[in-house]
Amino acid sequence: xxxxxxxxxxxxxxxxxxxxxxxxxxxxxxxxxxxxxxxxxxxxxxxxxxxxxxxxxxxxxxxxxxxxxxxxxxxxxxxxxxxxxxxxxxxxxxxxxxxxxxxxxxxxxxxxxxxxxxxxxxxxxxxxxxxxxxxxxxxxxxxxxxxxxxxxxxxxxxxxxxxxxxxxxxxxxxxxxxxxxxxxxxxxxxxxxxxxxxxxxxxxxxxxxxxxxxxxxxxxxxxxxxxxxxxxxx
Amino acid sequence: xxxxxxxxxxxxxxxxxxxxxxxxxxxxxxxxxxxxxxxxxxxxxxxxxxxxxxxxxxxxxxxxxxxxxxxxxxxxxxxxxxxxxxxxxxxxxxxxxxxxxxxxxxxxxxxxxxxxxxxxxxxxxxxxxxxxxxxxxxxxxxxxxxxxxxxxxxxxxxxxxxxxxxxxxxxxxxxxxxxxxxxxxxxxxxxxxxxxxxxxxxxxxxxxxxxxxxxxxxxxxxxxxxxxxxxxxxxxxxxxxxxxxxxxxxxxxxxxxxxxxxxxxxxxxxxxxxxxxxxxxxxxxxxxxxxxxxxxxxxxxxxxxxxxxxxxxxxxxxxxxxxxxxxxxxxxxxxxxxxxxxxxxxxxxxxxxxxxxxxxxxxxxxxxxxxxxxxxxxxxxxxxxxxxxxxxxxxxxxxxxxxxxxxxxxxxxxxxxxxxxxxxxxxxxxxxxxxxxxxx
Numbered sequence: 001x002x003x004x005x006x007x008x009x010x011x012x013x014x015x016x017x018x019x020x021x022x023x024x025x026x027x028x029x030x031x032x033x034x035x036x037x038x039x040x041x042x043x044x045x046x047x048x049x050x051x052x053x054x055x056x057x058x059x060x061x062x063x064x065x066x067x068x069x070x071x072x073x074x075x076x077x078x079x080x081x082x083x084x085x086x087x088x089x090x091x092x093x094x095x096x097x098x099x100x101x102x103x104x105x106x107x108x109x110x111x112x113x114x115x116x117x118x119x120x121x122x123x124x125x126x127x128x129x130x131x132x133x134x135x136x137x138x139x140x141x142x143x144x145x146x147x148x149x150x151x152x153x154x155x156x157x158x159x160x161x162x163x164x165x166x167x168x169x170x171x172x173x174x175x176x177x178x179x180x181x182x183x184x185x186x187x188x189x190x191x192x193x194x195x196x197x198x199x200x201x202x203x204x205x206x207x208x209x210x211x212x213x214x215x216x217x218x219x220x221x222x223x224x225x226x227x228x229x230x231x232x233x234x
Numbered sequence: 235x236x237x238x239x240x241x242x243x244x245x246x247x248x249x250x251x252x253x254x255x256x257x258x259x260x261x262x263x264x265x266x267x268x269x270x271x272x273x274x275x276x277x278x279x280x281x282x283x284x285x286x287x288x289x290x291x292x293x294x295x296x297x298x299x300x301x302x303x304x305x306x307x308x309x310x311x312x313x314x315x316x317x318x319x320x321x322x323x324x325x326x327x328x329x330x331x332x333x334x335x336x337x338x339x340x341x342x343x344x345x346x347x348x349x350x351x352x353x354x355x356x357x358x359x360x361x362x363x364x365x366x367x368x369x370x371x372x373x374x375x376x377x378x379x380x381x382x383x384x385x386x387x388x389x390x391x392x393x394x395x396x397x398x399x400x401x402x403x404x405x406x407x408x409x410x411x412x413x414x415x416x417x418x419x420x421x422x423x424x425x426x427x428x429x430x431x432x433x434x435x436x437x438x439x440x441x442x443x444x445x446x447x448x449x450x451x452x453x454x455x456x457x458x459x460x461x462x463x464x465x466x467x468x469x470x471x472x473x474x475x476x477x478x479x480x481x482x483x484x485x486x487x488x489x490x491x492x493x494x495x496x497x498x499x500x501x502x503x504x505x506x507x508x509x510x511x512x513x514x515x516x517x518x519x520x521x522x523x524x525x526x527x528x529x530x531x532x533x534x535x536x537x538x539x540x541x542x543x544x545x546x547x548x549x550x551x552x553x554x555x556x557x558x559x560x561x562x563x564x565x566x567x568x569x570x571x572x573x574x575x576x577x578x579x580x581x582x583x584x585x586x587x588x589x590x591x592x593x594x595x596x597x598x599x600x601x602x603x604x605x606x607x608x609x610x611x612x613x614x615x616x617x618x619x620x621x622x623x624x625x626x627x628x629x630x631x632x633x634x635x636x637x638x639x640x641x642x643x644x645x646x647x648x649x650x651x652x653x654x655x656x657x658x659x660x661x662x663x664x665x666x667x668x669x670x671x672x673x674x
Contacts, residue, residue, distance in 0.1 A: 001307040001315055002489070004300055031304055032313050034470065040495065048297035049290035049528075052489075057497040100487070100495055102470065233497030 002097055003031045004046065009092040010069070015151055018076035018085060019118060021061070023069055024096065030067040033060060033099030035125035036231075039070065043083055046095040053095070056080045057233050059205070060098065061121035061152075063128050070096070073118045073151060103231045109201040110137040112194060114185055114214055116206020117144050120152050122231045123205065127156055130163040138163075139194060143171035143185045143206075150177065169193060185210065187217035198222055205231040242289055249285045253278035260651075264659040271581060271607040271647040272454035275544065279536040287532035294490045295525055298532040305538060306464060310442050314473030316465045317531060318480055321428035321450020322357035323524040324463035327479045328424050328446045329361035329398060331465075334475040334519060342367055342422070346395040347628065349421075351381050351402075353636040355612040356619065358400045358426045363625050370394065370628045371617070373635050376585055377570045379611065379643075380407035382635075387415055389630040396422035401430035401440050403611070403645065404456075404548075404580035405572055409435045409443045416444075424448075428463070431456040432545035432578035440578075446472050454649075456544055456578055457537035459530040475519065483521025486513045490525075545578045547650035551657060552579045555648065558661035562668050565590035581645035583611060585638065594642045596672065603673050604663045606646060614640030 011023035039060055044053035062071035076085045088094070105111050105126050113123045120142055127140065144150045153170055160166045169189065170180035181189065191197050202218055204211050211230055218228055235243070257276075262269075287298050299317055307315035318324050332342045342348075344366035350359060352371040362369045372385035379402045386397070386408075397412055416423045423444035427433075431449055433440045441447035446469070449455075451462035465476045477487055485504070488495040493514070500510045507516065537544075552569075559568055559582075567585035571577050586594045598608040615636045616622045617629075646660065 001303045001313065002300075002487075002495075003304045004297075029308075031307065034313075038497075048300075049287075049292055052492050057495075097495075102474070104470075232501070234494070234499065234501050 001031050002100060004048065004052070004095060004097045005030060006046075007070070007094050007096055009088055009090055009094065012088065012090050015073075016148055017146070019073065019149055019151070020085065020088075021071060021073045021151065022088065023062075023071050024094065025069055026096070030070060031099060032067070033064050034104055035064060035129060036103040036105065036122055037099040037101045038103075038122075039072070039096045039098035040100070041072070041084075042095045042097075043080075043087055052097065054080070055095075055097070057100070059121035059231070061124045063125050065129070070098075073121050075118045101231075103203070103205070103229060105138075105203060106201055107134075107136060110196075110199070111201045111203060112139045112190065112197075113141070114190070114202065114204045114206070114210075115140065115142045116185065116210040117149065119206030119210075119231070121205075123203070124152050124155065127159045127166070130159045130166055132162055132164065134163050134165055136165060138166045139169070139190075139200075140166065141169045141171065141185045141190060141193075143173070145173050147172050147175050147177045167193070185214065187214065187221060191221065200227070202228045203231070204228065208232065242286070245289065246282050246286060249282050250278045253281050257281075262653060262655045262659075264655065265605060267605065269606045269647065269652060269656045269660050270649070271609050271645065272649045273647075273651045274453045274458055275540075275650045276533075276537070279539075280533050283532040283536045284529055287529045290528065292528050294527060295531065296490075296528040298528045298535050299526065302531045302534045302538060303464075305535070307466070309538075310439055310466055312442060312466050312468040313470060314465075314467045314476070316473070316477055316480055317459075317526050317534070318463045318465060318524040319461055319526050320524075321448055321452060321455070321463035322360070323480075323522070324428070324448030324450065324465045325357050325426055326361040326364070326522075327465050327476050327524065328426075328448045329367070330365055330479055331446060331472050331475045332396060332422050332424070333365050336471060336475055336518065340422075342395050345393065347391060347393045348396045348398050349386060349389045349394060350397070350399050351636070352616045352633055353379060353611060353614060353639045354400050354402050354616070355428070356616060356622070358398070359616055359622070362398065363622075367396075368393070368626050368628065370630060371633060371636075372630050373633050374402070374639070376567050376635050376638060378405045378572045379403055379569075379583060379639065380405055380572055383408040383411040385631055386411055389628075390415065390419055390421075391628075394419065394421065396424060398424035398426065400426035400428065401433055403569070403583050404430045404433055405569070405577045406430065406433050406435040406440045406575040408572055409440070410574065413443055427466075428455065429580040430578050432541055434576040436574050437576075441466050442468070445469055446476065451534060451537075455580070456548070457534065457541055459526065459534040459537070462526055462530050462534060478519045479521045480524045481521065482523055483517045483519035484514070485516040485518040488514065544650045548579045548648045551648040551650075551652050552582060554654075554657045555582045555646070555660070558657070559584070559664060562664070565592075565668070579648045581609070582648050583643060583645040585643040588642070594644055597667060598644050599673050600667045600671070601646070601663060606660050606663055608644045608646055611639050611643045611645060614643075
């Protein structure tokens with residue numbers, strides 16, 4: 001059930017290059033949500049019973065198992081996130097409303113997750129919850145501009161150690177990374193890595209250009225539209 | 235404190251005083267006052283919250299609706315709880331949701347069969363008929379008034395796609411059997427939990443077993459909003475469909491007064507609509523407007539905080555009534571719980587035995603003449619009601635007990651507004667009748 005919650009900023013991590021992670025502690029337990037859902041964050045005060053102020057959606061990066069602490073990661077890209085960068089401090093207060101969205105990984109299918117930059121947060125709760133018993137194959141392609149922006153690589157690698165069915169590929173556009181690749185995620189790399197690329201469900205989350213390029217390329221290769229799920233906001 | 239806040243505090247303080255003046259004295263005068271079968275039970279908190287919501291003047295669903303839905307979903311441990319304007323609307327949404335095209339091959343289609351019972355409230359069955367589905371009726375037990383478990387499996391045929399029944403009068407039906415059949419035959423299950431808020435089966439709340447369930451907040455029920463109900467589900471997709479049906483059938487899930495919650499308001503393709511057609515006006519279902527006002531929800535919040543107390547009082551009253559009627563079991567069939575259940579009693583249901591020496595109406599006329607309200611078990615055999623006489627349906631076995639209910643069953647109240655003095659008075663009236671006194 002969507003709820004509006006007053007939260008305190010209890011952790012604020014600057015990853016550099018205007019990318020931040022925020023940990024938010026709601027005054028009361030957040031409602032149940034599932035991996036892949038998102039929240040709306042408002043910076044202006046909200047008075048319950050009044051109109052909801054301007055807000056922006058952010059994927060909930062943290063696990064649904066812990067409803068007392070919610071994590072988001074954002075990159076400064078527009079007016080609202082510029083306000084966030086300028087205004088949010090440790091101990092600061094925000095309002096959120098959540099949960100929303102249906103961007104859930106179908107656990108009955110083999111899946112390929114294509115994540116660009118902070119778009120990975122659409123997948124982190126799912127990946128964090130993977131166990132050794134997970135039966136379907138999951139391939140994750142996670143790309144960022146520079147190595148330090150592969151923020152969730154350690155968590156994903158830990159998940160891959162637990163879950164033999166999780167295969168990972170990390171990419172950076174600039175610089176080098178151990179056990180990773182140089183460049184952007186592209187369909188050639190995906191095709192080389194997947195044993196049966198035409199019979200798998202694709203999930204895309206990242207910058208608009210990446211979503212457009214990759215979805216068109218997948219369709220050109222014969223992937224049907226209903227095999228592709230895209231997490232995109234305006 | 236700002237003047238606005240001070241004024242609100244003053245008003246709410248006066249409302250508390252008003253409650254004391256207007257409603258606090260409720261002493262019962264035997265033989266003069268009615269022993270109601272049901273009614274609103276409230277204190278100043280309901281009145282204060284109602285006025286508080288009215289001072290917001292948001293009117294449509296807002297903070298109290300949010301609070302109620304959040305607390306209600308949490309109580310049941312389910313992901314979705316949507317307030318609607320009645321329990322009947324909740325039933326309508328629960329059944330109609332199963333016909334949604336969004337369910338693909340699993341959707342119910344016209345002609346599909348739904349197993350149910352005929353002894354109950356009509357709006358458990360009405361949505362089945364309204365959706366051009368075919369109800370398949372099985373008989374019920376006397377005493378617990380729920381479906382005879384053995385009949386349920388007999389009712390399942392090639393067209394059967396769902397089981398939809400009420401926990402009649404607060405007594406959980408045999409959920410072990412129903413859920414086993416649902417798993418075996420791939421059936422949807424709908425729990426009409428309108429009579430039974432707070433009832434448990436194997437320790438778990440009713441309304442949490444099936445795919446989707448309905449609750450009523452009409453004043454006769456365990457808690458009230460005046461008019462109101464709720465749809466509950468742990469299935470995310472059904473939750474989305476239910477909300478759409480409640481909110482005009484729209485695809486958008488923004489709350490009233492909010493925009494672009496999905497973040498894709500102007501960037502989606504729906505059918506042949508122009509690309510980017512405003513999501514607020516895209517309709518994925520042929521829906522209704524079944525929402526409530528925030529004033530109703532405010533009363534609901536205050537009532538919900540009393541639910542456990544209310545259910546406990548109903549159980550106490552049930553036991554006291556049971557004790558004074560126990561000596562008359564040779565003439566009356568007294569109510570009982572189903573195995574593994576802990577009912578949240580809606581009323582005290584009595585069936586007059588065939589050889590009692592008096593009829594139901596002899597007894598209910600006597601009770602009513604002595605200011606004790608009675609009610610029949612709703613419609614009795616629904617197939618004997620004028621509106622339902624010609625509906626397409628199937629009956630498995632016979633409806634012998636359902637007909638007995640139609641002719642010989644009624645109930646009296648157990649609601650928390652009934653106190654010790656009222657129960658003692660009711661006991662004395664029953665005793666006079668059983669000793670042969672009659673209305674001339």
